[in-house]
Amino acid sequence: MTTLSASSCYHCGSPVPSNAPWHITLDATTYPLCCPGCEAVAHAIVQGGLERYYQQRTELPETPAGESLDSDAWAYFDSPEFETKFRKTLPPGVDSDQLSATFAVEGITCNACGWLIEHRLNALKGIISSAVDLSRHRLHVSWQPSKLKLSQLLAELAGIGYSALPFEPDPAQERVRYKKRLGAWRLGASGACLLGIALLMLFLQGEARGDLNTRTTTLLHWLPMVLATLVMLFATPPFFRQALADIKRGLLGPAVPIALALGSAYLASGYASFFHPGEHYVGMYVGMIALLTTLLLLLGCARSLPILRSPQDTFKGALPATTIRRYPDESERILPVCELCPGDRIVVNAGQRVPIDGIIEQGASSLNTSQLTGEPLPVSYAKGDSVLAGCQNLENPLVINVVQPPAHTRIAALGALVGAAFTGKHLASINARGVHKWAVGLLIITLGVTAIWWWFKPLMALDVLLSLLIAGSPCALALATPAALTVAYQQLRTRGVVMTNPCALLSLAKTTQAADEAIASCSDVVILSPRSGRAVETLGIARATQRCIQHSMGMAASISVIALFLAAVGVLSPFGAITGAGVSVLAVIANTLRFSRRLSTSNVSTSHLSTSVVKGVP
Numbered sequence: 001m002t003t004l005s006a007s008s009c010y011h012c013g014s015p016v017p018s019n020a021p022w023h024i025t026l027d028a029t030t031y032p033l034c035c036p037g038c039e040a041v042a043h044a045i046v047q048g049g050l051e052r053y054y055q056q057r058t059e060l061p062e063t064p065a066g067e068s069l070d071s072d073a074w075a076y077f078d079s080p081e082f083e084t085k086f087r088k089t090l091p092p093g094v095d096s097d098q099l100s101a102t103f104a105v106e107g108i109t110c111n112a113c114g115w116l117i118e119h120r121l122n123a124l125k126g127i128i129s130s131a132v133d134l135s136r137h138r139l140h141v142s143w144q145p146s147k148l149k150l151s152q153l154l155a156e157l158a159g160i161g162y163s164a165l166p167f168e169p170d171p172a173q174e175r176v177r178y179k180k181r182l183g184a185w186r187l188g189a190s191g192a193c194l195l196g197i198a199l200l201m202l203f204l205q206g207e208a209r210g211d212l213n214t215r216t217t218t219l220l221h222w223l224p225m226v227l228a229t230l231v232m233l234f235a236t237p238p239f240f241r242q243a244l245a246d247i248k249r250g251l252l253g254p255a256v257p258i259a260l261a262l263g264s265a266y267l268a269s270g271y272a273s274f275f276h277p278g279e280h281y282v283g284m285y286v287g288m289i290a291l292l293t294t295l296l297l298l299l300g301c302a303r304s305l306p307i308l309r310s311p312q313d314t315f316k317g318a319l320p321a322t323t324i325r326r327y328p329d330e331s332e333r334i335l336p337v338c339e340l341c342p343g344d345r346i347v348v349n350a351g352q353r354v355p356i357d358g359i360i361e362q363g364a365s366s367l368n369t370s371q372l373t374g375e376p377l378p379v380s381y382a383k384g385d386s387v388l389a390g391c392q393n394l395e396n397p398l399v400i401n402v403v404q405p406p407a408h409t410r411i412a413a414l415g416a417l418v419g420a421a422f423t424g425k426h427l428a429s430i431n432a433r434g435v436h437k438w439a440v441g442l443l444i445i446t447l448g449v450t451a452i453w454w455w456f457k458p459l460m461a462l463d464v465l466l467s468l469l470i471a472g473s474p475c476a477l478a479l480a481t482p483a484a485l486t487v488a489y490q491q492l493r494t495r496g497v498v499m500t501n502p503c504a505l506l507s508l509a510k511t512t513q514a515a516d517e518a519i520a521s522c523s524d525v526v527i528l529s530p531r532s533g534r535a536v537e538t539l540g541i542a543r544a545t546q547r548c549i550q551h552s553m554g555m556a557a558s559i560s561v562i563a564l565f566l567a568a569v570g571v572l573s574p575f576g577a578i579t580g581a582g583v584s585v586l587a588v589i590a591n592t593l594r595f596s597r598r599l600s601t602s603n604v605s606t607s608h609l610s611t612s613v614v615k616g617v618p
Helices: 036-048 072-079 080-086 111-122 151-158 171-205 207-211 214-234 237-249 255-275 280-302 410-421 426-456 458-471 475-494 503-508 516-519 533-546 553-568 592-599
Strands: 023-026 031-032 099-106 127-133 138-143 163-166 322-326 332-338 345-348 358-362 365-368 379-381 398-402 524-529 586-589
Touching: 023 036, 023 516, 072 332, 099 151, 111 127, 111 398, 151 163, 171 214, 171 280, 207 332, 214 255, 214 280, 237 255, 255 280, 379 398
Parallel strands: 524 586
Antiparallel strands: 023 031, 099 138, 099 163, 127 138, 322 332, 322 345, 345 398, 358 398, 365 379
16 A cells, blocks of 8 residues: 555545545545545545555546546436447347447556456446456446436446546558557467477487488478578568668668568578478578568567657647536536537636637636646646647636637647658658668679679579678668667757657767857847836746756856745746747846856856746736
8 A cells, every 4th residue: 555644635645635524534534635636536435435445546536637526527428429429339149229439538556456446346337347458448338228328337436436438440550559459479480480480490400310210301491491481481572662762762772682681581581492302501591581581570570569650649638638618508518628629618627728719718827848848847727818729727617618629729730740750751751861872782792792702603693692782771770760769859858849840960070169259259139127117028027037046056156046026025936937028038136247257157058048928927
């Protein structure tokens, strides 16, 4: 069980405010809770007889987002159009009143979550079976619609702290998943054949060979060729298809030498197996086929590791799947975000993310915009301000008027831009810059060296040809370039930078002058003093430079003193960020020229600082 301090929420582990009235009693012991959402979820778990969840969990759950526990709020999911879209009928022969559906569940953190969900649902009247897929966060449920409505099922899940939505498979994601599974099968088959060929060659070269009869020896000599044929038929077709496509386009891509090497080795092994059975080079050729194929497939599978996650997935999970819509009669219903239209009004409670671009119609709060702008500090928003999808509401509930459909939000456009930049076609063009320039020359040199060896020592000409084709193939480079760009993209994304063009990173790598040298050489210095009658400009720049404190240690002391003074007199809020007015020079707040010189010559400087002023900032 997870041990929590007295000031931590017993359910989610968040800090508990002082004098918080929320608590839960288990085994005559009272535990503090941080909010009404955790209190409602904890009491629902205990009242359902599932208090063992708190002893079995290994990780803390997420803070409940505050979905309504009333099944009426989920009534939209009982509409016939929605049911026919997501629910699937069980196979023939099963009770017609029995239906099945798959749900995507948010908030699953450990095995105890799956245990809690299954036991809670199985206790409901009308549930036939329920199973949680922990690896994919999917819930498979079969129920009787005459006894249990879909809205009631979703409300029960929300009551124990899990947000669920009927899962609709994405065809593109399904194709990617199918290709990954097929690649794994090809890798396994190639590796198994490689192991079998190696064992057969060791056995045939050992002392046990003399104890075998002629038929067994012949069978063992042909088995490596059979295994190599399986590799060629099942594992190598992607390389030959890619090579054929490159040749049709008039390009000698990285797959061409690989295809030539594999094809030549297979023909050579077949010739040797028919006309020179028992020779050692038969095993060498078939072993080379299996080994080369296994290594190339292993490199391809390495690109699907979590650390090499596609940049297209950058904003996946940044938006909620459901939201609360407020109708003209002030009633509220939970519905999928994809069903929203311009003009609809939605409610975003504290802790939730804004699901769509819109204008605040009611309320004022602070929003975390770091997902879009990289700004680490909260930004104040009030009535009439525009908000973007992906921002997280931190303080008060907001009523937002939708102005853009879900497919046309700013974050959707940014994700599409990143996805288009990192497509396979775009990365292939990057490879072509450095690869296709010398691929033709490599093949010419290979043919020349092979001809020379054929003239002096014909028996080794084929070995030299295969060695040069494999060693000089740029196929490894073609796999390494997208992987390197993906890792670089992810590192930049963690630092608040979104790269929409991989070519920009390649151009940046060729720069000869360090960026910090260019910043340090900035000679534009603006000296603003509150005594000079420019208090408004000074206040704006003070707020702008406040965000630099955590990035520039050399400016921390001076800016902190100024910001603290302005905050003490009530002019500047000590917390919050400002977005709006552009500052394009090195801005220094000082009362004397000597102080500004000392600050401008510090080892950390700030240049080309772009900020903007938000409406309604106090």
